[in-house]
Amino acid sequence: MIKAYSRRKLQRTQSGRMMLLRNLTESLILSEKIVTTLPKAKELKRFFDKIMTSAKLGGITGFRRVNVHIKDKQVSKKIFEILVPRYTDRNSGLTQIFKLPKPRQGDAASMCIIKLVQ
Numbered sequence: 274m275i276k277a278y279s280r281r282k283l284q285r286t287q288s289g290r291m292m293l294l295r296n297l298t299e300s301l302i303l304s305e306k307i308v309t310t311l312p313k314a315k316e317l318k319r320f321f322d323k324i325m326t327s328a329k330l331g332g333i334t335g336f337r338r339v340n341v342h343i344k345d346k347q348v349s350k351k352i353f354e355i356l357v358p359r360y361t362d363r364n365s366g367l368t369q370i371f372k373l374p375k376p377r378q379g380d381a382a383s384m385c386i387i388k389l390v391q
Contacts, residue, residue, distance in 0.1 A: 280319075281312050294320045299348045301368075302356065306388035311372065314387040318368050325360060325367055328352050356389075366390065 277279050283290055296333075297317045309317070326336035336353070343349050360367055373384040 281316050283312060283316065292343065295342055295344070295356045298324065299343065299345055301387065301389065302343075302348050302351055306386060308373070308384060308386050310377070311370070311383045314370050314385050317387060322365055322367055325352075325356065328357050329361065331357075363390075 283293065285293060293313070294317060297307065298321055301317065301321060317391065323343055324339055327337050329368065330338070334347075339349055339352060343352070367390055368387055369390055371386045371388075373386065375384070376382055377384050
């Protein structure tokens with residue numbers, strides 16, 4: 274019996290997909306705005322919301338859950354010192370995706386900007 278797969282595979286193995294999402298998340302947290310393809314941005318939005326929900330738990334539990342995915346100390350410090358206080362009253366919708374009018378020139382992939390909500 275064939276069942277639906279709920280996530281995009283992004284033409285990568287599971288480990289490659291997780292590393293891609295981790296790297297995109299770290300870049301998004303540090304710069305608060307990145308340019309990427311639309312499917313990657315949609316998956317990044319889901320991944321980032323789950324990390325921030327875990328971070329909002331606070332305490333050692335939230336810290337450990339975030340550090341499972343985020344390995345960079347500077348990024349995890351920014352999550353807990355800047356982003357968690359900024360988004361305490363917000364349950365979801367922490368990112369916005371804006372589609373760019375022109376596709377990427379090399380392969381005509383639809384591009385977008387994903388940024389954190391202020």
